[in-house]
Amino acid sequence: MNHLTVGQRAPLNNLAIDDTAPITLKFTRQSPIEMDISCFALDAAGKLINDDYMVFYNQPTSPCGQIKLTHCESKPTANKGIQAEFEVNLSKLAANIDSLFFVLSADTPLNQIQSLEIGIWQQSQKAQAEYQAADFAQQQASMLMQLYRKSGVWRVSNVAQGFNGGLAAIVQHFGGDVEEGNSTAAEATVTPVQTKLSLEKVMLDKAPKLVNLAKKATISLEKRQLQQLTAKVALVLDASGSMNRQYKKGRVQEVVNRILPLAVSFDDDQALDCWAFARDPQYLGEIGLSNYDGFIDNAHGGWRKWALGPRINNEAEVMKAVTEFYQKDGLDVPIYVLFISDGGVNDNRGITRVMTEAAKLPIFWQFVGLGGRGYGILKKLDDMAGRVIDNCDFFELDDLDDISEEALYENMLEEFPMWLKEAKQLGIVTGGN
Structure with missing residues (x-):
């Protein structure tokens, strides 16, 4: 089994993963706080295809049916347990879907999480990424792992980067809509820049x-x-x-x-x-x-x-x-x-x-x-x-x-x-x- 360090990228075939067959991603955690895992399907510009392509507990299947949240457990636990499980079929995704981003979010700082593991499975476990409390800062969201196309080949990136503003700010970052009045979204502000000449x-x-x-x-x-x-x-x-x-x-x-x-x-x-x-x-x-x-x-x-x-x-x-x-x-x-x-x-x-x-x-x-x-x-x-x-x-x-x-x-x-x-x-x- 391959261990993916933070920042590491690799073609899936280097991990003995066939990108023409379904893949399962299992998120195992031990945490005293409630937390959620979401999957964003993005285009080549890094923007959400549309709001229906944010797959999470309240919207467990993408419109195309090729990205599915098959298990979800947000409640705290004293022992290790499956937080979320996604099934994806990369070869059947539309050509305009350039990457899938898996995001961790909570209502409190993520550094309270005791441990989190991501396993990539295809018949057997092919790869794993591991995080401890020290890997998470005060942010309330983290962009964990990305599956993305490069030159027609699917690859994986263990990004593991915290994001200020929580889940709503990430939704906005990816070009999605956030309901008005959402206080978390209000924290995400954009500094205007001076427009350059054409x-x-x-x-x-x-x-x-x-x-x-x-x-x-x-x-x-x-x-x-x-x-x-x-x-x-x-x-x-x-x-x-x-x-x-x-x-x-x-x-x-x-x-x-x-x-x-x-x-x-x-x-x-x-x-x-x-x-x-x-x-x-x-x-x-x-x-x-x-x-x-x-x-x-x-x-x-x-x-x-x-x-x-x-x-x-x-x-x-x-x-x-x-x-x-x-x-x-x-x-x-x-x-x-x-x-x-x-x-x-x-x-x-x-x-x-x-x-x-x-x-x-x-x-x-x-x-x-x-x-x-x-x-x-x-x-x-x-x-x-x-x-x-x-x-x-x-x-x-x-x-x-x-x-x-x-x-x-x-x-x-x-x-x-x-x-x-x-x-x-x-x-x-x-x-x-």
């Missing part, structure tokens, strides 16, 4: 060549409610010898063009920081609307003249350089790093060490494999244990022409919003709105 308008004024990219980026940003986010953006470019073809064909310049709309949207300076690396890293400076065009061929004499030492891979060294750069800069807002590599990764231990330490910082790493192979640890970082939070994601492309710009932005932003929420709840991110 990304499309900024590009039309300053970089008309990128207007179409801006339109497509805006769709993904709005879908994930990131259009008002303040963050910094970094680009890290593999410049080892095997990447020469990508530079000559203009693919790397195209990467610059495609990420710039995100930087313009997120960053007050409307620019991104750029590094290149081979054996040695080199900071290439900022890329903005005034210098993005031809940046790869012009910056520091052009890509062939960058001071990178022998053109061999050394990912760990540039990761350290990026981390130290932002530590000196103050870490006052979240940072999104797009890291391009064509593979040949060999320092798995060094990369693991850097990424484990970097998980404590407000930095999210989006790795993209471009036209290569041998990505090593980069493909496995998403499921790497030992970090306070999952701080990275990976996808690969044979060629930029193989994917539409819309799909590229969807991939680039797939896990960033989830990390952002969890990092805020852990206090790793304190700025950025």
Whole structure:
């Protein structure tokens, strides 16, 4: 049986769970207080499909019949007992259901709970997560566990994050309706933010060549409610010898063009920081609307003249350089790093060490494999244990022409919003709105 630590994520098939067959989740607790477990079916934007897709004691079956609360016991108990039991059939859920979130709630602080266990069963028990009183703070709700799709594969995340405002605030957070007069809901307040200029308008004024990219980026940003986010953006470019073809064909310049709309949207300076690396890293400076065009061929004499030492891979060294750069800069807002590599990764231990330490910082790493192979640890970082939070994601492309710009932005932003929420709840991110 697999033990899921807090923050751990894994594909269900890695846990010997067949996502085409029904799954049972059993919540066992020992508690002197009344408590409830609810399941929220969410879309790709993290919003409740509709109010009928909140499955709880008063609404035990989803409209589709594929999410069922088959047992519920909210009363206190002096001994361990089954609190709730859900049966889900992931393969029969509608395509617009992107994830299931299982939430714990009570009318009093959750740190009074003595113990809680979640077991995932399929004929036999396949996985278990365990929590003690010390794992719960003064909040009256906690987002415990998530089943979610990624690249067509169902995965599990042991989130275990407290939520201020109780169950009503979580309902509102997921876009559900709460009855007026509910005092708990009244505690959940939203701080208004100053509306930014339209990304499309900024590009039309300053970089008309990128207007179409801006339109497509805006769709993904709005879908994930990131259009008002303040963050910094970094680009890290593999410049080892095997990447020469990508530079000559203009693919790397195209990467610059495609990420710039995100930087313009997120960053007050409307620019991104750029590094290149081979054996040695080199900071290439900022890329903005005034210098993005031809940046790869012009910056520091052009890509062939960058001071990178022998053109061999050394990912760990540039990761350290990026981390130290932002530590000196103050870490006052979240940072999104797009890291391009064509593979040949060999320092798995060094990369693991850097990424484990970097998980404590407000930095999210989006790795993209471009036209290569041998990505090593980069493909496995998403499921790497030992970090306070999952701080990275990976996808690969044979060629930029193989994917539409819309799909590229969807991939680039797939896990960033989830990390952002969890990092805020852990206090790793304190700025950025």
